[in-house]
Amino acid sequence: MIDSYKGKNRISIEMAPMEGITTATFRRVYTEWFKGIDRTYTPFLVANQTHKFKRREEREVGEYCPELVPQILTDRAEHFIWAAWKLKKLGYTEVNLNAGCPSATVTTKKKGAGMLRDLSALRFFLDEVFSAEETSDMPEVSIKTRAGFSSYDETADIAKLYAEYPLSAVIVHPRIREDFYDKVPDLNAFGIFYEHIDHEKLIFNGDLRTAGDAERIMELFPGIKGIMTGRGLLADPFLPERIKNNESRRKDGFSEREKEIMLGFLEELFDEYERDISEGTALLKMKDLWNFMAASFPGQDKKLKAIRKARSGYEYKAAVKRIL
Ligand SMILES: Cc1cc2nc3c(=O)[nH]c(=O)nc-3n(C[C@H](O)[C@H](O)[C@H](O)COP(=O)(O)O)c2cc1C
Structure with missing residues (x-):
């Protein structure tokens, strides 16, 4: 058993949000059949000037679920605050900001990873969100981020910026936007977040495909809050359970x-x-x-x-x- 999985300081094993794949239906059926996942996220819900979710998005959060964190994609604090309030009324106690989506249609609108292009605008956004959180009873706010937009030179400034805010969790997918989902996640970049941000807030995400991959991250970065898996869990749905039991998969495939x-x-x-x-x-x-x-x-x-x-x-x- 991995040390970090023992006792009360257990690391949280989380299902990555994947638009079109990890839908409410998927999450429900998956968690009926497989063990090991502690928390799930909705794929991004768009918050815009209409202050209305689409029907499909309403279905994602319709049935309150305690281990589910709704994720919001937006460029305006005002819309984020609207969404957070709406979700609070449904019972959610945490909402997650998407600062990682690399798609051009999203980043050109300064949403997703596009938020990382202009850190003073991101600061302004977070200032507004957290002043609303201070004055009213908003849900906690976490963020899912990349390590930069076009270069890892941006990583330290991003990490230092997040360190200034009472975020409940910082999920880091240590690639830059330009990498989309290719190239190897940069462990040095995650290390920069580890240097600047409370370890108990940090969640590692990216290319965890085996229990061994997860163990390596827990050994390199002791004390982190969690690890998140997306494609690894889809390829091997037993992965979260294997991570918890520190068991590898049979060489010849599934039993x-x-x-x-x-x-x-x-x-x-x-x-x-x-x-x-x-x-x-x-x-x-x-x-x-x-x-x-x-x-x-x-x-x-x-x-x-x-x-x-x-x-x-x-x-x-x-x-x-x-x-x-
Ligand atoms: C098809 C697809 C859809 C995704 N949708 C989202 C999303 O809605 N929100 C988000 O934060 N990340 C999204 N991601 C990114 C994943 O959550 C995750 O960060 C990425 O796949 C890296 O982790 P992995 O190597 O464990 O898959 C998506 C990724 C893929 C491949």
């Missing part, structure tokens, strides 16, 4: 028992999407998920192709049974 659980999970997820939306959308959603799960089935291209080519729920389920 028969694990395959049975995955099959049950995938069938239920498909059926729930089909019930909520339609067979066609359920099929698309499952294929999106398989783009990430494929990493766990090396050398099985023919079987993976059959999943990609499936034209109905029936064909899809038959193809999944052949691979699991």
Whole structure:
């Protein structure tokens, strides 16, 4: 057992928000079938001048869930405060600010990782949010951030800026925006956040694919609040549990028992999407998920192709049974 996972100072294991993938349906079905996740986040909810969430976004937060942190994407403190208040009324005690999304349509509007381009504007944003938090009963605010926009030279200033505010958590995905999801996460950049920010607020995110990867981060950065996994959890849904038990996956893939659980999970997820939306959308959603799960089935291209080519729920389920 990893030391940092023992006792009351347990590290929190968190599911990364992934737009279109870690939906409310996914989170519900996933947590029914798999153990190990302590907290989940919604994919970003847009807060803008309409002061209204879309129907799809309302569904993400509709049923209050204590281990769920809603994430907000916006460029204006005023809209963030509106969203925080609305979420508070639904029962949420923490909201998360997205300062990491690298998509050009987002960053050109100074949202997501675009917030990191102008630190005085980000300071202004945080000043407004925290003065509202001081004067009224707002939820706690955490942030999910990259280590810079175009260069790691920006990292120290970003870390020092966050250190000035009573953020409840700082989730660091130590890549810069220009890297999108490629290149190796920069552990030196995470180290800069570790130097400037209270360790018990820091959460590491990026490329954790095995229990060993997670253990290495906990050893390098003792005392951090948590670790967050996205693509690693999709490829191996047992990853959070393996991290907690410090168990590695079998070299030859999943055990028969694990395959049975995955099959049950995938069938239920498909059926729930089909019930909520339609067979066609359920099929698309499952294929999106398989783009990430494929990493766990090396050398099985023919079987993976059959999943990609499936034209109905029936064909899809038959193809999944052949691979699991
Ligand atoms: C398809 C996709 C959608 C994502 N959506 C979000 C999102 O809504 N909010 C967010 O903060 N990060 C989002 N991310 C980033 C992930 O939360 C995470 O930071 C990133 O995938 C790195 O972690 P990982 O290597 O464990 O996957 C997304 C990533 C991907 C690949």
